[in-house]
Amino acid sequence: MSATEPRPPMSKADYVYSVLLDDIRHARIPGGTALRAGEVAKRLGVSVTPVREALRRLEKDRLISYEAHHGATVVDLGEEALAEYYGLRAVVEGLGARLAAARITPAELAELRELHAAMAADATAGRHDRLGDQSARFHLRIVDIGGPAFLGAHARAVRTSIPVPAEASLWLDASRVREQLDAHEAVLAALESGDADAAERVMIDHIRRAGASRAHG
Incomplete structure (x- = not known):
């Protein structure tokens, strides 16, 4: 069409x-x-x-x-389902970051840096309600770059498999925003240098920390 x-x-x-x-x-x-x-x-x-x-x-x-x-x-999803959700995200999105490090173009890197800069500006201005959706775009764009054939579809399927309310987003917690932005910056640095191991490791750690925070929050 x-x-x-x-x-x-x-x-x-x-x-x-x-x-x-x-x-x-x-x-x-x-x-x-x-x-x-x-x-x-x-x-x-x-x-x-x-x-x-x-x-x-x-x-x-x-x-x-x-x-x-x-x-x-x-379905009332408990702690085990939440742990599985973040575990799956870590595997899929970590792999996406690994693959992206080997194939990302300067234009794609610039696109991600522009999105990251917009997030940093919103965080500085206290517009934390925007950060959750922007973070999802950031993560999924990396996966799309790394696995354009079908990895991005898998990442989206995982994200839609559990209802995480927008108001439960960790990005609404001002005390955690800087840590998460720093993780995004570290992912970008690894992608820019083509360091696949670091890109995957940082992404996995970033998502696992978010899962741990949700579980104990």
């Missing part, structure tokens, strides 16, 4: 799925909440059929589960 061709309208099932997914990710629907198809349909102004399709997709994403006599329930 070309850029000038009209995009097909979002189906009702896609609409329901996108709304519920966003609600779960941002903890507007917390873990343990029962999702009743009729109530969701009424709230979103659709029939039950697209709601059921959306719920099946969320089940496939492992964000909801079905239990006898209870129906669909949002």
Whole structure:
């Protein structure tokens, strides 16, 4: 499809799925909440059929589960799931950084440095609410550079596999922002020097520290 061709309208099932997914990710629907198809349909102004399709997709994403006599329930992810999430991120994004060190171009490095500079400026100005999304872009761009075929898709799949509310972002904690920006700077230095070992090591340590902070925060 070309850029000038009209995009097909979002189906009702896609609409329901996108709304519920966003609600779960941002903890507007917390873990343990029962999702009743009729109530969701009424709230979103659709029939039950697209709601059921959306719920099946969320089940496939492992964000909801079905239990006898209870129906669909949002998965309540505990400490073990959180540890697994950050462990997977460390492996995938660490590999992305390793591969990126061997192939990053000056233009790509400049793009990452521009994003890093924007984050530093926002941090200085106290605009911490912007940093979480910018950090995700920074990490995923590195993975895309390192593994353009499919590693980036894997990194995104891991990130969407667990609902981490935006308000739980460590970037909102002013006492931790400098440490995380320093880690990003260290990753950039390793990428610029082509040091694959250092790029992977720093990225893994950065993500593991974030996971430890979340677990004890």
